[in-house]
Structure formats: structure tokens, C-alpha cells
Amino acid sequence: MFDIQEIRSQFSILDREVNGKPLVYLDNAATSQKPNSVLEVCHAYYTELNANVHRGIHTLSQLATEEMELSRRKIQRFINAEHDFEVIFTKGTTEGLNLISYILTQKLQKDDEIIISYLEHHSNIVPWQLLCERTGAKLRVIPIDENGILQLDYFDKFLSEKTKVVSVNQVSNALGIVNPIEEIIARTRKNTDAYIVIDGAQSAPHFNIDVQKLDCDFFVFSGHKMYAPMGTGILYGKREILEALPPFHGGGEMIATCSFDKTTYAGLPFKYEAGTPNVGGNIALGAAVDFMNRVGHENIQNHENALLEYAQRHLLEIEGLKVYGEKAKRTGVVSFNLEGVGISSDVGMILDKMGIAVRTGHHCTQPIMEFFNIAGTVRASFAVYNTFEEIDLLVEGVKKAQRMLS
Known part of the structure; x- marks a missing residue:
């Protein structure tokens, strides 16, 4: 049985706060957090x-x-x-x-x-x-x-x-x-x-x-x-x-x-x-x-794919938001920009003030960014300990960044 709260309980760092807010860690493509057993x-x-x-x-x-x-x-x-x-x-x-x-x-x-x-x-x-x-x-x-x-x-x-x-x-x-x-x-x-x-x-x-x-x-x-x-x-x-x-x-x-x-x-x-x-x-x-x-490869994959589908669906409800690779088969990552916001790091800094950790910039893939004629993206990336509630907080954070930066 897949128990997300039991899994989260194995990661002590998820209990901390960042800028007075509960940590929402969505930078797993850069590095994942470590369970207590490790x-x-x-x-x-x-x-x-x-x-x-x-x-x-x-x-x-x-x-x-x-x-x-x-x-x-x-x-x-x-x-x-x-x-x-x-x-x-x-x-x-x-x-x-x-x-x-x-x-x-x-x-x-x-x-x-x-x-x-x-x-x-x-x-x-x-x-x-x-x-x-x-x-x-x-x-x-x-x-x-x-x-x-x-x-x-x-x-x-x-x-x-x-x-x-x-x-x-x-x-x-x-x-x-x-x-x-x-x-x-x-x-x-x-x-x-x-x-x-x-x-x-x-x-x-x-x-x-x-x-x-x-x-x-x-x-x-x-x-x-x-x-x-x-x-x-x-x-x-x-x-x-x-x-x-x-x-x-x-x-x-x-x-x-x-x-x-x-x-x-x-x-x-x-x-x-x-x-x-x-x-x-x-x-x-x-x-x-x-x-x-112990968690199981199938459980990991199913949960992360569900997070990705949920995140993309709700992010795309935001007017002026573009997801890169939207129609491709993907796993673990949603990479996006807001129309009219030229610097992805501005979005990332606002999210950070809300305790939400994402990655911004070119992600060490400058040729991809040149292909899409952009300087970088906002990248949210998921791990087995992430939740749908955290995705909701991300979506609300992006909406706030859009209001502040447009």
C-alpha cells in the first residue's frame, strides 16, 4: 500500500520552514532529499x-x-x-x-x-x-x-x-x-x-x-x-x-x-x-x-506521473502560461514560463518567499533554450514524497507571481 504520509515521515527536512512557510521542495531534478534511513x-x-x-x-x-x-x-x-x-x-x-x-x-x-x-x-x-x-x-x-x-x-x-x-x-x-x-x-x-x-x-x-x-x-x-x-x-x-x-x-x-x-x-x-x-x-x-x-518502482512511477498530470492541468488553467514539451511523453518535470515575464528567476524568487523551491534558468541546457528562443524556464520537478496539496500551493504561488510581475 502506498502511504504518502508514511513516506514523508521518513524525510526529516520536509518538516522545516523556509521564509516562515512550510517547505515545498520541487527541485528534485537538481537533487532529491534524503530519507532518514540513508x-x-x-x-x-x-x-x-x-x-x-x-x-x-x-x-x-x-x-x-x-x-x-x-x-x-x-x-x-x-x-x-x-x-x-x-x-x-x-x-x-x-x-x-x-x-x-x-x-x-x-x-x-x-x-x-x-x-x-x-x-x-x-x-x-x-x-x-x-x-x-x-x-x-x-x-x-x-x-x-x-x-x-x-x-x-x-x-x-x-x-x-x-x-x-x-x-x-x-x-x-x-x-x-x-x-x-x-x-x-x-x-x-x-x-x-x-x-x-x-x-x-x-x-x-x-x-x-x-x-x-x-x-x-x-x-x-x-x-x-x-x-x-x-x-x-x-x-x-x-x-x-x-x-x-x-x-x-x-x-x-x-x-x-x-x-x-x-x-x-x-x-x-x-x-x-x-x-x-x-x-x-x-x-x-x-x-x-x-x-x-521498499516503496516500489511502480508506486514511484505512478505517483510521480499523477503529480505531473495534475500539475500540468492546473498550471495550464493560468492564462498566459506556456508549458514546454506539453505534448511529449514526460516524467517528473513541468517546465514553464509566464507570458510577459521575461526573467524566470523573478518567478522563482517570489515562490521562494512562499517556501516553494523550484529551479529557474537554462538548467545546463542552453541549446534547448536557444531553440525555443528563451533565456530559461521555471522548472518544478517531483519526487515520491511530493503531494497534490504542494502542487496546489505551487499553482497559487505562480498566480501570485503573475499578478506581481505582469
Whole structure:
């Protein structure tokens, strides 16, 4: 049974006030709040287990290692990876994408092509631009229509023997649009042997992920958007690909042998986990997976989709309000502007005075904003602990901002 009040009771921060008003937190696409069960795991690590992992014979090191590797196995099951060593701990989606673009350097040469989409976060644009600068490869971008929907006819035209990488997000952070990645992967497999990279930063918090069913080569996501601490994330990569590619960072943990003459590298996953990891955070990421499993993926998805439908319906009753991507399949996000209000941050500041936290600006997706000829949007984004009553407060807040700013 889905009990929203019981779920909310697990998030202590939701009891606080902001500017004398009860907190209404609708900035979950930027980062989610953390349940007490996750915070307790963080506290327990630093007060009971604090030690480096994989390197110590003493009890604390052994226990910390066991807990972090247990977390890795939880995440393996969470995304249905075939092997736990295909799960690489990172600092987040951005590091994962930079890691992939770097280790693929030797696989590209001049005039090869990398395909991304117009809906990408800057972290799925800039690393590929840097790879193009290193190799002489070229970037091709799948366009969108006026609803923000990818134009796959262009994607078909782009695919060729020159295509070496296809990297797209599963869900747009700016608009919440759910992209047809199954179709993109199928078309890529049919026509090329390109590496397929999926940015799952905005999909992992909202619905079930199965990397084997998807048949992607890489899948990356952040922990802090799915109820885990900041500075945590996951890179999934197929075993045979990760084993064949070079390491990213050099240092401790990722070596098998090291001498001044030659260094050999450790096996997976340690080959890509140089240095001391965020042990407490990585263990807490497993606790966040436990939380989501207890609530249930279907319950999370159904509740958040209901919030989205309710929010969009009532926001669109406001005269002069435009929702971007209104007619596209979406999850977790409603992104909008008010006619006659040129700066989205003005709306955000008024909402903040009412205790309502939203995100404003370009959301690290400047090409999307340029396409719609706007500077930014107001973005409300939802998590499992949000309520319909909070949506009502958002709608009333937007109406107040409209009266004040028009």
C-alpha cells in the first residue's frame, strides 16, 4: 500500500520552514532529499566503520569493504547488470560521461562521427566536444520539433560507417521528456557498431532500469538525484568493453603491479576506481536503492506521473502560461514560463518567499533554450514524497507571481 504520509515521515527536512512557510521542495531534478534511513547509514559509517577499503587487514577495513561491495551488488540488481564488476563507482553522471569520452579516445580518428541530441545536458555535450578536439571527429545533433520531440528521421540519416558513438539521455532534465532510447539503440545496432551511451541521471530516480534488456554499452547516473548523498554515481559498462579500454585515472587501487619500468592494471571494477573512494557515500547509495525498492518502482512511477498530470492541468488553467514539451511523453518535470515575464528567476524568487523551491534558468541546457528562443524556464520537478496539496500551493504561488510581475 502506498502511504504518502508514511513516506514523508521518513524525510526529516520536509518538516522545516523556509521564509516562515512550510517547505515545498520541487527541485528534485537538481537533487532529491534524503530519507532518514540513508542519513543513518552515512552517520553509522563515519562513527562505526570509518576506514579505507580493499587495502587493510584490520577489522574496520574489512567491514567497510564488505559494506561497499554489498552496495555494489545492490546496484547491480537495481539496473540488472550481468556482473557486479560492471558497476563502477563515480562521483556522478558528469564524471561517468567524461570517463567514457576519455577512454574512447583511441577508438576515434579524424572525420569519425559522434551523435548526440538537442535535449542533452551540458555534461553530455562538452565531453564529446572535447573528444572531437582530441581526435578530429565531428559532432552531429539529432534535432527536435516544437514539442521537444526528437526527430528520428534525421537520426537515421546521420547513421553511417563513420558513426562511432551515440550518446543520448533517457529523460531530459530541462523538459522531462522521455526519449525513445529503445528505438534509438535498435536503429544504431542495425546500422553501425557504434558505442551506445545512455545518460540515466533523470531516469534512474523515476522508473525501472534494465541495462541488459536495453543492450546499451554504457549507462550512467547520479546517486544524489535518487535519494543518495551528493558525490555518488554509477557507470555501468559491458564487461568486454571495459576490459578492452584503457583506465581513466592513475593511482592507488587501479594497479596490479607498479614499477618504474612498467605498470599493469587491476581487473574490473578497480581498473576504473583509482584513489580512495567515497566509501560512506557509496554504502549510502545502496541504502537509497533499498529505500526505492521498499516503496516500489511502480508506486514511484505512478505517483510521480499523477503529480505531473495534475500539475500540468492546473498550471495550464493560468492564462498566459506556456508549458514546454506539453505534448511529449514526460516524467517528473513541468517546465514553464509566464507570458510577459521575461526573467524566470523573478518567478522563482517570489515562490521562494512562499517556501516553494523550484529551479529557474537554462538548467545546463542552453541549446534547448536557444531553440525555443528563451533565456530559461521555471522548472518544478517531483519526487515520491511530493503531494497534490504542494502542487496546489505551487499553482497559487505562480498566480501570485503573475499578478506581481505582469
